[in-house]
Amino acid sequence: MRLTTLGTGTASPSTRVNAGHLVEAGAVTLLLDCGSGVAHRMGTIGADWRGITHLAITHFHPDHTLDLTTLMFAWKYGALPPRAAPLTILGPAGISRLIEQLVAIYGETVRAPGFPVTVRELAPGERADLGDGVTLEAHKVPHTAESVAYSVERGGARLVYTGDTGFDTAVAEWARACDVLLAECSLPEQLAVASHLTPSQVGVMAEVADPARLVLTHFYPPVLEEDILGIISLRYSGDVVLAADGWTTEIEER
Ligand SMILES: [Zn+2]
Ligand SMILES: [Zn+2]
Numbered sequence: 001m002r003l004t005t006l007g008t009g010t011a012s013p014s015t016r017v018n019a020g021h022l023v024e025a026g027a028v029t030l031l032l033d034c035g036s037g038v039a040h041r042m043g044t045i046g047a048d049w050r051g052i053t054h055l056a057i058t059h060f061h062p063d064h065t066l067d068l069t070t071l072m073f074a075w076k077y078g079a080l081p082p083r084a085a086p087l088t089i090l091g092p093a094g095i096s097r098l099i100e101q102l103v104a105i106y107g108e109t110v111r112a113p114g115f116p117v118t119v120r121e122l123a124p125g126e127r128a129d130l131g132d133g134v135t136l137e138a139h140k141v142p143h144t145a146e147s148v149a150y151s152v153e154r155g156g157a158r159l160v161y162t163g164d165t166g167f168d169t170a171v172a173e174w175a176r177a178c179d180v181l182l183a184e185c186s187l188p189e190q191l192a193v194a195s196h197l198t199p200s201q202v203g204v205m206a207e208v209a210d211p212a213r214l215v216l217t218h219f220y221p222p223v224l225e226e227d228i229l230g231i232i233s234l235r236y237s238g239d240v241v242l243a244a245d246g247w248t249t250e251i252e253e254r
Contacts, residue, residue, distance in 0.1 A: 001155075001157045004021065010186065033057060039067045050083065090128060125137075183216055185197055202232060
């Protein structure tokens with residue numbers, strides 16, 4: 001299983017684009033979130049945007065969803081020959097309605113781009129079989145009403161992506177002993193809010209989850225002024241990576 005962090009930024013414009021991460025596992029190419037700039041980032045780093053088989057959305061904030069339309073237009077008009085392979089879009093309850101609303105604005109291309117599109121709503125606790133041994137499971141997180149984290153598994157390898165979340169040890173328990181915990185790390189302590197994580201909160205959650213590796217993403221610029229690694233090391237002694245757009249790692253299957 002290979003993870004590539006495509007967009008490690010937030011709603012705050014910077015050199016990092018909005019949220020999006022690519023998981024390549026067997027025959028499955030899964031895009032987790034697709035905020036603004038993610039489609040373009042795939043182009044700049046040479047990622048296989050044409051080969052995406054599944055798109056999973058954690059919640060409906062624009063910095064996680066805006067490139068859904070961009071990608072549909074890319075597959076219809078930006079790929080020669082146009083895409084024919086089917087696509088499955090997964091998300092919390094409401095993802096179908098979101099797509100209907102995008103159709104009302106941008107037209108039928110969003111729902112019927114010339115290749116088969118299946119939309120599947122995944123309830124928290126539900127697990128989807130994506131094919132070729134890959135499963136996707138959702139877990140409720142405290143951010144917006146619909147927000148979920150995702151666990152992607154294949155061949156014993158397990159990646160957990162928090163999406164956007166507030167502090168919650170239940171999410172950490174659910175992620176326990178995963179290979180990679182891809183966690184949001186939005187804000188410094190002095191700007192803490194209930195719907196996002198600070199480095200010290202990530203540290204506590206990583207202590208509970210005890211992943212083989214902690215990979216951080218979703219940085220508002222002020223948090224990068226902090227000694228993130230130093231703060232986290234007070235609670236978690238494993239390998240910590242501050243991800244950048246285009247950073248990639250192999251997660252070994254067993
Ligand atoms: Zn959000
Ligand atoms: Zn966000």
